[in-house]
Amino acid sequence: MTKPIPQPKIVPDRWETRQRLQFIESRLYWTGRINRGDIISYFGISMPQSSADLTLYQELAPGNATYDKSGKTYRAGDSFKPIFLDPALDHFLGHHLLGDGFLGCAPDVVTMPSPMRTVEPSVMRRLLIAIREEQALRIRYQSMNRPKPTWRWISPHAFGHDGYRWHVRAWCAERERFVDFVLGRIDDVGAERPRDATPAQDAAWNKWVEIRFASHPLLSEGQRKIIERDYGMRAGVGTLRVQEAMLFYVLNHLRLENDEHCPPAVHIKLVNPEIRKLVQA
Template sequence: MSTKRPKSSDDPTRARKRGGQAAPDAATTGRKLDKEISSDAALETSETTRLPWATMSRLTFLEESIFWTDSVNRRDLIARFGISEQQASGDLTRYQEIAPDNLVYDKSDKTYRAGARFAPRFLHPDTDEVLSRLRLTAEGVAEDNPLIGFLSLGIAPAPARPVESETLRVIIRAIREARQLSAHYVSFSQTDGRMRRIEPHALGYDGFRWHARARDAEDGAFKDYVLGRLSSATLHGPAEAPSDNDRDWHGWVTLVIAPNPGLSPAQKKVIERDYGMRGGTADLKVRKALAYYTKHRLGLDLDPKARRPEDQHVISIGER
């Protein structure tokens, strides 16, 4: 059964029905308006959640295109989803039915633009996601973002940390199948290396290099093994201990950071904005097993007085 859209308070048919009745007071009008707005929002939510997944995907793409580039047309939908012109036109019509104020047709460029009252119905803008996708594009891992198109991008390079593909393959299988493996491992304490038997259960990344989080079968301790230092890996039988025993991996700690007190008040405001601080602090929730790497990357493991405030922007003020 179809649901009729509530009529707005300025509907002329409603005005005629009221006739000579006394005008409602401002409070009553406000309550009625709030109720009608809530009804509209509920209708939109209900209408969008009933859509098939494929349709939702196309309408979300359409809205993302408008939000980020202020342009969308049938060709964009056809190129992205391989649909027919008729289907693309139908999607545009459907979107306009759901969000009539969001699109305005630009005849000169033959494309749709964002309306002056544009408000997302499907999209929850996530800048972290968009910038992460752009980073993958800049690093050559992904193709140009079909949503935003070509942008000039640059990444400050880090030295490559090569990992043997066969070794990584064995590690991934060991993690997925909860098995032991043996591998040759080199370290500062054993520069010539030796065979180690480990039980990897996760992969970690510290911002510069990858490591396997694994239980050492010899002493039972959970440790980090840099992937580039492992070689000649061979799978063995089931792991002797469950990964749940790795309390540092499954436990979390919150690092509290703040601007370096040596900065000027204006500079502190800049840092607060950079890190999205509220009340002069920001919380970083991190696995206990990765806390050291986070501190090291941010310089929190050093005495803040050993560096100029302009070089060490943030300091640690505690954990919880």
């Protein structure tokens, strides 16, 4: 009589259980170890429950965790293959920057500080209401192209961030086009009226384009290879899909707004430079 083929253990549907299994796998992957105390401390569960979770994980992912008797801990196996986790640096850094203890002890991580850009809550409130109620607003805006602030009517419909500051995307009745207004430069809000344009009419906001770039040709072969890996390029080309309305900001952020920069100032170059023609003046 032939023995029945063992069926794989079914992954539980309960959210709480899956969270604990993901926790176990994350600790094993990023720190190489985990013990019952880690699970108990983070989730506030009992010793028997933590033991059951570790047993279940070993059944679901054979070979991912081996028990070290001398260290009284579970260590990542040599053939470790994650089944709950899609390993990414963002996962590690996200938890670490939150300081939620999900990954346990980790090295210090610091991010570059930048000046806080101030936005008046009362201004933001009026913009949000205008978008929801499909209204136009009269705002007093300080443009950097004019010495004094001026009043103008805008029909807002969305917000965007350029990596440094927040903008409101809106139809400008004065310029008769959709433009971005820096939130911190709106110093007063007046009356409202029915909006002059709809979000569907904002072609640049609704159209997506692809930025294609490669390592700079003036780099050495070794430098080009490492840049291709650093930027996650495939077949020597990296791609970014962005809204046409955000193209100007992305190109400037990547220092690709023109071809004047060359190594070591910038390590990549546009493959499709014609895309610059789409930047809104």
